Amino acid sequence: MEISWRDLLTVMHGMGFGALFMLAFTGAIAEIYRMSAAGTASPPAERDQALLRIYLAGMVALAWLTVFSGAYIVYPWYRALPPAGTTDLSAFPQRLLLSSPTTSGWHDLGMEWKEHVAWIAPIAMTMVAYVYWKYASQLNRHMDLRRAVLAFTVAAFIATGVAGAFGAFLNKYAPVRGGATIHLMKGE
Amino acid sequence: MATTTQVDLPNGPGAAAILAAGIGCAALGVFALLGDAFPGIASFFKFYMPTGPLSGVTTSAIVVWLAAWFSFAKAWADRNVNLGKVCAAAFALLLVGFALTFPPIMDLLQGK
Secondary structure, eight states, rough: EEHHHHHHHHHIIIIIIHHHHHHHHHHHHHHHHHHHHHHHHHHHOOHHHHHHHHHHHHHHHHHHHHHIIIIIHHHHHOOOOTTTTTOOOTHHHHHHHHHHEEEEEEEEIIHHHHHHHHHHHHHHHHHHHHHHHGGGGGGGGOOHHHHHHHHHHHHHHHHHHHHHHHHHHHHHOOOOOOOOOEEOOOOO | OOOOOOOOOSSSSHHHHHHHHHHHHHHHHHHHHHHHHHHHHHTTEEEEBBHHHHHHHHHHHHHHHHHHHHHHHHHHHTOOHHHHHHHHHHHHHHHHHHHHHHHHHHHHHHOO
16 A cells, blocks of 8 residues: 555645544534523633633644645645646646646636635634634623624635535546655555 | 622724734735736745745735734724624625635636
8 A cells, every 4th residue: 555745745734634624613613602602691611611722723723734735735736837748747737637628627716716715714713713712701792703703713614615625626636646655554 | 708700801802803804814815816817916926936826825915914913903902892893894804805716706807
């Protein structure tokens, strides 16, 4: 069983950071709503507040790791230009997609949208984490703050969903491959 | 028995973070559109050649976001502001960010 170096880093970007970040949204949205809902009789316990603070800080770290690893490690491999006369474009995903009208949309719409919209998520979640960190138990007294935090969390979730879904499709039609081969285990 | 009273925090710092996030998202969309529409601006945004204009578009948006956050946080540190208006503006800016990063809208605005 083998994997290329570029495949490994692409998996780390998409699954290690991105998918984990996306999975964390369900917990974040539910907890922010539960702990700050209007009419909550008592503020959440210190321990619960501390846990959510750490959880949101973890999400922020994952969000930034996802976009930076995508933009500065994987994307340069994706958009690399082939030398003149190259006929096998399998090592040049962007050119491979653009070489056919049946796949060019995956770049023109998919990558063009994904590469930009993804950055909304870390900006939004950094704000959400900061506001929760600062106000925590007082959020149930600031209705507009609570609504804004929830709305930006949902916006970050949508941005991540778009980026993640197109990332999965792009990697299916034009995977980023190459570099050293890593042997994971010996087959039978 | 001792009792503790929790002092209400002013909403200014929270409002500053929310508005700055909206501004950062809108800046991302505006820079993406400008980079897509004008080759000269796209060339300027090539802060890191292997990543191309995306590096400058996103770095510039982050700088605008953090600068806005710093400015509003300083101005509203101890104040209560009209949070309804601030949030409405932040949501509008967030929508601008989403719209201008969507390729069909980018193309429409450029008459492509």
